[in-house]
Amino acid sequence: MADPFAAHPTKPVRRLLGATFRGQTFLIATSLIGTLVAAGYALLQPNAFQSHATFRYRQGSESVTPQPTNWDSLRGLDPQIAPNAPQLLKTDALLRQTVARKIRFEAEDGKPVETTVMELLLKPWTPPEVVIRPGAGFAERASGNIRRFILDLQRRVHSRSSAEPTPEAAIEVLGKGLDVYNVPGTGLMRADFEATDPITARVVLEAFAEQAQAYHIDQYRDQATVDLITLNYNTAQQRLSDAKQKLEAFLRNSGTVSFQEDYDSLRDDVRRAAKKLEDSKEEKLTWDLRLEQYRADLEKTPKRVLQKVTVENARIPSLQKRILSLEADRDTLLATMRDTDPAVQQVQKQIDQARRDLEQEYKRPPTERNEFVENDEYKKLQEVVRTAQIQSKVARFNFQDAEQRHDKLKRRLDKMIPFHGPYLGLQEQIQKAQKAADDAKIEFDKLQDKETLRSKNFSALKLAIKPTAAIKSGPQRTKSVLLGLLAGFALGFGILTLRSLTDTTVRTPEEIEALLGVRVLATVPQLDRKNLRRHERRITSGC
Structure with a gap:
């Protein structure tokens, strides 16, 4: 069968447009469905509030070693923040200390509240209460009831489990909501924290900022301790290595691999x-x-x-x-x-x-x-x-x-008896060296984060701008609704396009002429009114 569109390359475009106009109801339906889905998703998301804080963060060097509080010594120096500075600041040890920190703040009703960051982060989320004033009109009451219904849905969807709060869960919540990044071209680093209510966002960020300063100063002041522990650790490892080398040389001289086992076995053999x-x-x-x-x-x-x-x-x-x-x-x-x-x-x-x-x-x-x-x-x-x-x-x-x-x-x-005393002495020496190495390793592991910060030469950290009052940061409901509308329209248009490309129904006289190879002079009653008028004009004009 001949292709009815082969002789008219513009006909598929016209056919596609015709299919689009014929399927305008379907297109409107998909656009409406996409809009409703996006609106429902946006309404189910609780409001998010974000607080911002700015640190003055300076990487030190061998020639520039200012005191933690001597910020005047940093004047005139070009700010150079290491690319991995935010990751080093946002460490597990600092987050763990932050969630364990006790805080005191005023609630919305003005009452003082004393709790910990962990309890504040893991407390059940409660949406704001909607108050409908007495004597309100029908529209105001309906709007208030709808808002209550939406907030209740948000509470049901986003309420946390009633399990016992743990530091690990609080660290996970804090890590997800906290964002630390460099401000390009400056010596500043910014920290943002997002929460479902403004007070939590501001209070938690304040606790993090205060703990970060205390944590960093603690690292900086403990450099001597870190150096001493590192020296003790290396010395213990060296002593242990020397003792093991002496033992290996002793075993080679004694002509045995496992001296104590051979000695005990030989004593048993002599007794037997x-x-x-x-x-x-x-x-x-x-x-x-x-x-x-x-x-x-x-x-x-x-x-x-x-x-x-x-x-x-x-x-x-x-x-x-x-x-x-x-x-x-x-x-x-x-x-x-x-x-x-x-x-x-x-x-x-x-x-x-x-x-x-x-x-x-x-x-x-x-x-x-x-x-x-x-x-x-x-x-x-x-x-x-x-x-x-x-x-x-x-x-x-x-x-x-x-x-x-x-x-x-x-x-x-x-x-073997003359070798037994030195062997026991070497074993005791190895045990003491091993215990000293283990103790040094424990202390070394405790200060490993401090050693990491010290090795990166971070010498200055100060809270330049305190955490601001939290402002609403999401969700972008209008944007979500528009994206849903566009997604529904694109989906409907794509389906109509696919249907137009796969549809073989003959709808115009030109398609009939292309199929039969004969000029059609009569009208076709089954054609739609628009195509019928166009065909009558062609016959009248003699084209």
Whole structure:
């Protein structure tokens, strides 16, 4: 499809303007919404009041060292304030001292109030009371009620929590509301503080200004103390470093890395070796005594003893042999004869007689005689002596091994004992140096802010202009409403522009001719009245 705007480059602008006029209701609506949103936001913001104070702030140098109150010595000197002077003045220590400062001032009703800056900063915000005079007209009462409603909304939105006030919260509020900056081309520095009521703005800034002067004079007067503490700190660090170097050299000479651990371990090893030596010595003596006792018992015990010995009956073996021989003869005869033959029966009778004789021999009482035999007790004692000899040799070997180990460990301990006293002295020296360094570090940290100010050579600070009466600084409600109106109009115009660029609806005869490629002579009833009159003039004129 051909682009209906290709032949007429000015038509998109006309189309955009037409879309804008057609969407004038939408444009008015977005502008109104933006205005209402901005007005609501502006009305919800409480009034802000700002107080101003000016300091005469002079950076010192080595050649210019005026006293804190000797301002005449600064005359004729070009003002040179360091770029980071406001940041150095607005320190956490100064803010913390400011919120802890006690103040006394008169309230709006003229009554004296005594409190602290922290309580004043963190007190619940209360809007001013709206008083409607008796007999006021409808417009005045309506205006007063509307103002009461708006102030009540502001109180609900901006009231702080009822939690216990803390210095950290007060420091945060003070830091947000306080602005310290240099005045270019002068030796002045300005401090502004903004709060929701004029009395708070002025009183808090006065407290900050007074505390800043006291704080700075304190820093300036404590320069000697800072120098002394810095010297003590550096001296303590140097002593600690020297003691550690001596200890490292001592450890290298002693041939150990952890002397105390090795010394304690070696002492324990020597004690255990001595205990083992005593045990092995006692065991050796015990086995030696046992061996001597066993040997004495063995010498007292005879090898052979006289005792009654049973004499064996000589006929029993011969009768047993005869019975076996006769049984063999019988078996031989039975191989060729019957058991009823006289020869077999004769042999059987001889066997029976021999068995009866053997039974008679068994029944006879045994014959005894006195005879020397080997002593069983002597053999047992010999075995006990051999076992005791082995145990004695083992105990002697264990004793010698324990003695050698004990002597070796004792020699090592004797070598370390002369080093133990100097080591303990070095350890005590390191502990004292470490404690001195820690104490100096604590004092050094306490005065670190003072050291920072002193190193920057700030030598003069004086309140040139006291905090002024607070004036209203915001919110800029008219500006907010105008910005909301412009933002709503821009949003509506942007939406209409986007819609015009993406709209493909045919609205004019020229667009129809561009699409069809044919001149349109008839009128189009669906066209709007303006386009219809323009098309009729073109047809009448013959263009």
